[in-house]
Each structure stands twice: as structure tokens, then as C-alpha cells.
Amino acid sequence: MVEILLNAAKLAFSEDARKSVSALVDFIRHTPQWQSDICELEAKVDLAHREVAVLLQSLAEAKLQNLNFPPDAVAAFRLTAHELTTNAFENGCENEQAISIALSTSPGFVAVRVENARGYDFDLTRQLEQSRVSLMQNPRSTRGRGLMTVAEAADTLEQAGDRGVKAVIYRERVQFERLNAQNPAIFKLLDGMYNPSLSRRIVALLEPALAKSDVILDLSIFPSSPSVAYTMTLQLDELARSHGHRFVLLLNSGAAITASPFALAGLTVVHDWLEAAEALKSGS
Structure with a gap:
């Protein structure tokens, strides 16, 4: 039975x-x-x-x-x-x-x-x-x-x-698209804003990339900043510094108010591609 x-x-x-x-x-x-x-x-x-x-x-x-x-x-x-x-x-x-x-x-x-x-x-x-x-x-x-x-x-x-x-x-899986295979490496988040594995998967995706080149992570598809853990932002900043490369976070302009946690973590936050290119060029 x-x-x-x-x-x-x-x-x-x-x-x-x-x-x-x-x-x-x-x-x-x-x-x-x-x-x-x-x-x-x-x-x-x-x-x-x-x-x-x-x-x-x-x-x-x-x-x-x-x-x-x-x-x-x-x-x-x-x-x-x-x-x-x-x-x-x-x-x-x-x-x-x-x-x-x-x-x-x-x-x-x-x-x-x-x-x-x-x-x-x-x-x-x-x-x-x-x-x-x-x-x-x-x-x-x-x-x-x-x-x-x-x-x-x-x-x-x-x-x-x-x-x-x-x-x-x-059901909502974390999905990325790589927009550029050269330096800088550019990744665009397509889905998974509310998936609890988002922070972990971002780190896993970007860690090997930061070992080779500068990185731009495009989160602009979302109207506001996703719930990315503060500890993850610190980890990404440390990874970029340890490899001698820069990490730039591209957010929707409407997310300016909620961008402060990323900035406080030491990350460079921009709101359009021109800003992103200038940030990498200047090293700011």
C-alpha cells in the first residue's frame, strides 16, 4: 500500500x-x-x-x-x-x-x-x-x-x-544577455527582478568577466532599481578593485532616488550610455 x-x-x-x-x-x-x-x-x-x-x-x-x-x-x-x-x-x-x-x-x-x-x-x-x-x-x-x-x-x-x-x-527566472564580448563586457538583465537568486547570479556572472575586463551591467529595463543585496554591491566593487577593472551600473533615470545604496557601496551609477562610456574613460 x-x-x-x-x-x-x-x-x-x-x-x-x-x-x-x-x-x-x-x-x-x-x-x-x-x-x-x-x-x-x-x-x-x-x-x-x-x-x-x-x-x-x-x-x-x-x-x-x-x-x-x-x-x-x-x-x-x-x-x-x-x-x-x-x-x-x-x-x-x-x-x-x-x-x-x-x-x-x-x-x-x-x-x-x-x-x-x-x-x-x-x-x-x-x-x-x-x-x-x-x-x-x-x-x-x-x-x-x-x-x-x-x-x-x-x-x-x-x-x-x-x-x-x-x-x-x-517561474520568473533570472536571465541575462551579453551585448558586447570585448572590453568592456556589457550584460543586460532581461528578467528576474524579484527572483531571490538575483544577487547570487549577478555575482556568478560578473566575477569571471571582471577578471578580464571592465564591466557594465545594464538594469535599465526596470522602472526602478531591483532588490539587489547591499552586500552583493560591496562584493562586486571589491572584485573590480582586486582585478584592477571598473564596474559601472546602468539604471533607469527614474531609479535615481533608489540608486543611493549602490553609490554608498562605492559603485559607479549612471543613467545612460554616454555617462557609462565617460565613467569608464575617466575611471570615476
Whole structure:
């Protein structure tokens, strides 16, 4: 017997029912809970029936497609759910034990929470650090890559109790366009103003670029300054100084009032391309 919670409604399936996957999927898809935009799927799955985890992921993926999530968000969810459940099955339970899987879908995000079986505590910070060290020492190693991949694909990744981890992928993905491959490198932010991973992804994008050339980051597509963390602005300024290159932030002219945090962090803020070129030329 396998039990699945669908928006807190318990669905129990016998061995015979599980053998007819198409009938099971059809039943769930026709429930009122599943047809709601906001939906939660939960189940405890043991190693002997780990295919149920794949079923849950497939259902949630179909739900995201119905909600018109962009393909890269759906792909990020697929990878995240697969890696977290695989890691829990391989390291967080034994044959007679079950891991807990919870998938939450909504028009704005999808969340994945996976918990090990009882007795298998999990420390996200420690595991990520161990994975980083292991891959630095042996770049060809295949172990430890899963969690690192999830940390990159998901927009947020956090500890969930003593035995689990929770990842969230937002519908509004952070997207950049590179406008110039030469010096200065110019990047334009296309989307993701309210995505919580914006600061982290800006740093990851610009750090290698600042090692080679001056950089202009164009945020002018937005009518006001995005919520970029103050600590991130300090980090970018330090990166530019350490590499001997300049970093210029281009904001919409209507964002002048909210530009002060960037200026206070030591960054050069301009409001048009002429100002940006002059700032790089003068080194101001």
C-alpha cells in the first residue's frame, strides 16, 4: 500500500492500482485538488517503490507546463527533484525505510522538500562544503556533484528540519544577455527582478568577466532599481578593485532616488550610455 497526500487529502493505492500507472495518473489528474493552481503532493516512498517518486515528479512537471512555466524553470525543477530524491535514496535510508517527498506547485514557484528516513540527519551547509572541497581536490570525481548542481539550478536551497532540504524554483527566472564580448563586457538583465537568486547570479556572472575586463551591467529595463543585496554591491566593487577593472551600473533615470545604496557601496551609477562610456574613460 502506498499513500499520497494531495492537498491534505489522503489517497491510498494498492499493489494492483500501482501496476496501472496510467490509471493512477488519470485518477489524480481528475481530482479537484489537482485541478487547482495551488497544489501539494506528499508521500513517503521506500526503496522498493522508488518509482513512485518519479511518478510524483512527472505529475508536478506536467502541472508546471499547464501553468506555462518557461522550459528552463521546468528543467531546473526536473533536475532538482531527481538529484534530491536520488541522494536521499542512496544515502538517507535503508531497504525497509522511507524518505519523505513533498512537491508544491503554484503559478509563481515550485518547491521540492525531501527528508531522509529517521536516523539519517542531514546538514546542508556541511554537505555543500564537503562537496566543494572534494571537487577541488578531484575535479573528475562524480561524487558530490548532485547537491552542487541543485544549489546552482534552484533559486533557493535551505535546510528543512534535521533530516531534509528544501529547494524552490521560481517561474520568473533570472536571465541575462551579453551585448558586447570585448572590453568592456556589457550584460543586460532581461528578467528576474524579484527572483531571490538575483544577487547570487549577478555575482556568478560578473566575477569571471571582471577578471578580464571592465564591466557594465545594464538594469535599465526596470522602472526602478531591483532588490539587489547591499552586500552583493560591496562584493562586486571589491572584485573590480582586486582585478584592477571598473564596474559601472546602468539604471533607469527614474531609479535615481533608489540608486543611493549602490553609490554608498562605492559603485559607479549612471543613467545612460554616454555617462557609462565617460565613467569608464575617466575611471570615476
